[in-house]
Amino acid sequence: MAVMTSALAREQYAALARMRLQMLSNSLRLSGGKFNLAARIFRIVFFSTVGLMIAVGLGAGVFAIARDNQLRILPVFLWAVMMLWQLAPIALASFQEPVDLSLLLRFPVSFGSYVLEYLVFGLFDTSSILGGFCLAGIWTGLVLARPDLAGWAAMGMLLFAAFNVLLLRMIFAWIDRWLAQRKTREVLGIIFLFLLLGAQLMNPALYGTRERPSRKTIATMKQAARTAESVQRALPPGLAAGAVQAAHQGSAAAAAACLAGLVLYGVGAGSLLGIRLRAEYRGESLGEAPRVTAKVQERRRVLELGGPIGAIVEKEFRYLGRSGVMLYSLLAPLIMLFVLGRGGQTGGAERFALPLGAAYGFLGLTRLVYNSLGGEGAGIQLYFVSPTPFRTVTLAKNLVQFVLFLFEFALVVAIVVWRFGLPDRQMLELTACWLLFALPLQLAAGNLLSIKMAYRMTLTRLSREQGAAGNGLLSLLIQLAIVGTGAVVYFCLRYLERPGLTVWVFLALALGAMATWLRGLANSDRIAMRRRDVLIESLAKAE
Amino acid sequence: MDDLTFSVAPGQFFGFLGPNGAGKSTTIKMLTGLLEPTAGEIEILGHKFTASSFDLKRQVGVVPEGMALLNRLTGSEYLRFVGRMYGLARETTNRRTDELLGFMSLANEPKKLIADYSHGMQKKLALAAAVIHGPKVLFLDEPFEGVDAIAAGTLKTMLQGMIHRGATIFLTSHVLEIVERLCSHVAIIHKGRLVANGSLEDLRAGVATSLGESGAAEEKLTLEEIFFNVVGAGAGEPVQELSWL
Numbered sequence: 070m071a072v073m074t075s076a077l078a079r080e081q082y083a084a085l086a087r088m089r090l091q092m093l094s095n096s097l098r099l100s101g102g103k104f105n106l107a108a109r110i111f112r113i114v115f116f117s118t119v120g121l122m123i124a125v126g127l128g129a130g131v132f133a134i135a136r137d138n139q140l141r142i143l144p145v146f147l148w149a150v151m152m153l154w155q156l157a158p159i160a161l162a163s164f165q166e167p168v169d170l171s172l173l174l175r176f177p178v179s180f181g182s183y184v185l186e187y188l189v190f191g192l193f194d195t196s197s198i199l200g201g202f203c204l205a206g207i208w209t210g211l212v213l214a215r216p217d218l219a220g221w222a223a224m225g226m227l228l229f230a231a232f233n234v235l236l237l238r239m240i241f242a243w244i245d246r247w248l249a250q251r252k253t254r255e256v257l258g259i260i261f262l263f264l265l266l267g268a269q270l271m272n273p274a275l276y277g278t279r280e281r282p283s284r285k286t287i288a289t290m291k292q293a294a295r296t297a298e299s300v301q302r303a304l305p306p307g308l309a310a311g312a313v314q315a316a317h318q319g320s321a322a323a324a325a326a327c328l329a330g331l332v333l334y335g336v337g338a339g340s341l342l343g344i345r346l347r348a349e350y351r352g353e354s355l356g357e358a359p360r361v362t363a364k365v366q367e368r369r370r371v372l373e374l375g376g377p378i379g380a381i382v383e384k385e386f387r388y389l390g391r392s393g394v395m396l397y398s399l400l401a402p403l404i405m406l407f408v409l410g411r412g413g414q415t416g417g418a419e420r421f422a423l424p425l426g427a428a429y430g431f432l433g434l435t436r437l438v439y440n441s442l443g444g445e446g447a448g449i450q451l452y453f454v455s456p457t458p459f460r461t462v463t464l465a466k467n468l469v470q471f472v473l474f475l476f477e478f479a480l481v482v483a484i485v486v487w488r489f490g491l492p493d494r495q496m497l498e499l500t501a502c503w504l505l506f507a508l509p510l511q512l513a514a515g516n517l518l519s520i521k522m523a524y525r526m527t528l529t530r531l532s533r534e535q536g537a538a539g540n541g542l543l544s545l546l547i548q549l550a551i552v553g554t555g556a557v558v559y560f561c562l563r564y565l566e567r568p569g570l571t572v573w574v575f576l577a578l579a580l581g582a583m584a585t586w587l588r589g590l591a592n593s594d595r596i597a598m599r600r601r602d603v604l605i606e607s608l609a610k611a612e
Numbered sequence: 613m614d615d616l617t618f619s620v621a622p623g624q625f626f627g628f629l630g631p632n633g634a635g636k637s638t639t640i641k642m643l644t645g646l647l648e649p650t651a652g653e654i655e656i657l658g659h660k661f662t663a664s665s666f667d668l669k670r671q672v673g674v675v676p677e678g679m680a681l682l683n684r685l686t687g688s689e690y691l692r693f694v695g696r697m698y699g700l701a702r703e704t705t706n707r708r709t710d711e712l713l714g715f716m717s718l719a720n721e722p723k724k725l726i727a728d729y730s731h732g733m734q735k736k737l738a739l740a741a742a743v744i745h746g747p748k749v750l751f752l753d754e755p756f757e758g759v760d761a762i763a764a765g766t767l768k769t770m771l772q773g774m775i776h777r778g779a780t781i782f783l784t785s786h787v788l789e790i791v792e793r794l795c796s797h798v799a800i801i802h803k804g805r806l807v808a809n810g811s812l813e814d815l816r817a818g819v820a821t822s823l824g825e826s827g828a829a830e831e832k833l834t835l836e837e838i839f840f841n842v843v844g845a846g847a848g849e850p851v852q853e854l855s856w857l
Contacts, residue, residue, distance in 0.1 A: 375696075375702070376696060376699065377696055377697050377699070379696065380692070380693045380696035380697055381693075381697075383693070384682065384685065384689075384693050387684070387685060387689065388682075388684050388685075391684050391725075392684070444684070445682065446681075446682070446683055447678035447679055447680050447681060448680055448681055448682035448683070449680075450646055450674075450676045450678065450680035451680040451682070451694065451697065451741075452697075453644075453645055453646050453663065454644050454645055454646065454669065454672070454674040454676065454680065455669060455694070455697040455698055456666040456667070456669035456670045456697075456698060456699065457666075457697050457698075457699075458664075458666065528684060594664070598648070598663045598664070599648075601646065601647070601648075601663070602641075602646070602647050602648075605646060609678045609680075
């Protein structure tokens with residue numbers, strides 16, 4: 070601890086803070102830098118607003134249960150917060166922008182300082198903002214109803230927040246490690262599969278069937294709920310809630326014991342994170358030089374496509390197959406759809422499962438489409454010195470993206486059919502026509518952003534990208550606009566009692582989108598040539 | 613760059629020198645289509661060269677600054693990729709890939725990703741990629757930087773072989789001994805301006821005249837001495853001392 074607060078360490082923290090400020094101020098010289106800063110501010114404001122809204126809801130709920138002496142329900146709120154905290158990064162995988170501190174290792178930075186900087190730098194990520202607001206809301210609700218609990222509740226919420234930060238960092242640090250190596254990536258894939266199957270098996274238990282469950286089933290479920298309730302008391306949300314409950318009952322010792330338990334969980338998560346950070350601190354690199362994936366099986370003639378287009382398509386698939394991170398990004402939305410998509414009849418909302426699933430599934434392709442050159446590194450120069458026009462490169466990448474989307478969409482359809490049954494014919498037609506409009510437009514926008522707002526992607530780490538904020542925000546807004554256009558057309562025509570026109574409007578929009586894509590493709594040579602120095606600077610110089 | 617004009621004759625091994633920041637890499641970038649000149653014209657093989665001169669690019673090979681490698685491919689995959697980007701038939705690409713990997717001693721670890729290559733191996737692979745399509749003109753930006761003696765020997769053998777077959781090579785390097793040994797002609801730029809250009813003999817004669825030397829003394833002038841003389845920094849000049857070192 071002394072090393073972390075030594076004069077040298079303090080100087081280093083100050084130097085780091087100054088360096089970050091200088092980098093920020095230097096980046097503002099470029100329009101891209103200004104946009105990135107604006108995107109970061111927007112992200113913080115947006116998620117703070119969302120967090121605040123959820124916090125108000127949670128606070129009101131907790132106020133009500135605390136006022137009515139129903140604090141035994143408190144764990145439900147804390148479990149919800151923990152789920153949000155831990156799952157938000159998966160759902161928003163394409164829009165994260167954490168920090169690479171490995172450059173610090175050349176300096177005499179102590180391990181304690183390295184850990185501290187690692188924790189502090191990522192403190193304002195999306196999940197921390199959301200989770201932080203939620204816990205603040207819960208605390209406020211509690212204190213408004215029971216001012217005497219302010220101290221215990223504050224300690225409980227703070228420790229719970231610290232545990233969540235450590236747990237999230239620990240999980241992502243280890244996933245990074247596992248995704249970087251083929252063998253562990255395969256093991257991780259199998260674990261994911263079992264988790265999905267487990268979640269699927271839970272589904273009937275959670276949502277039931279149309280028939281009324283038998284008494285035996287109800288009894289079994291009640292027993293399971295009781296067991297789960299007793300188990301959860303020993304888990305972090307239960308312990309945080311337990312501290313408040315015990316304090317409410319006047320048992321300071323029990324409250325302190327709960328907090329101590331929470332500290333132990335924090336230490337556990339921190340220790341596991343520490344193992345990973347210690348390895349990084351000792352110089353382990355997961356960057357561009359994985360150890361086991363290096364021994365790849367060389368396969369000649371993956372596809373029998375000729376010429377530059379075939380070469381690029383093959384190369385793209387090879388890159389994808391060797392990047393656990395990209396595979397994870399591709400599958401993350403499907404995992405969320407699979408786990409969280411509620412099956413059965415839910416009052417008509419399931420009708421939109423297919424288009425919503427397709428739109429959500431596209432999130433997995435966001436970085437591949439909107440930053441399609443990000444993985445090239447210094448190799449980007451090859452496209453400019455070779456006799457292959459840039460539009461050919463763009464076309465080949467679009468072909469790969471199209472195939473990947475078809476694959477993603479096929480999985481979405483499979484999940485939707487499994488969870489909700491066959492979609493009705495009209496919705497199937499509408500979704501297909503909407504996709505004819507959405508897909509070319511996404512590709513056109515992606516091609517443009519890939520050239521104009523490219524940032525370097527590290528294909529072996531989940532989250533080590535600088536300059537991704539602007540691209541991430543714009544790509545999100547474009548996707549929202551495309552989904553929004555579909556929704557507006559559908560609901561407006563339904564309101565006007567002309568639903569039959571929807572297909573035709575989508576087809577007309579599809580023609581426009583196709584023309585936009587073709588025009589963009591034809592112009593990509595010119596745009597890329599004009600921006601090639603900036604593009605090379607962003608992708609190659611960072612290596 | 614400031615009013616830079618020079619020409620390289622076919623079949624020449626041309627060394628392009630200059631201190632750090634003089635504009636060597638910028639010049640190569642402009643000559644290979646990686647950077648748009650704000651003014652002036654570039655001619656390669658008698659044709660005006662722009663970034664869209666795709667036919668000309670087929671006859672040009674480049675090892676740019678940063679080497680333009682795709683780190684997540686194996687060496688073999690990368691060479692096959694480059695060959696196809698230059699429009700070679702698949703069979704030709706495969707044959708040349710195998711030959712190049714053997715020549716460069718890179719065939720021993722065919723499954724290794726480029727990311728795991730040493731710096732010297734990466735340089736060799738970058739050079740292999742630059743020549744896979746049999747270019748008539750080769751631009752090399754610091755091909756010997758960070759390369760050990762064995763790898764440098766391989767590279768030199770290959771480049772000399774290309775010159776014998778009539779190719780033209782344009783090379784920048786900070787290793788003046790190598791330039792002196794390989795290049796028949798040398799240009800030196802300083803702060804974006806061309807300050808010397810000609811055969812090594814011409815440059816020696818010019819510097820000897822300015823120093824008032826002749827005969828054996830002129831012949832003994834090394835490229836390093838010529839370089840220092842031309843860019844105005846003598847090897848024996850007093851260097852300001854750092855008080856804390």
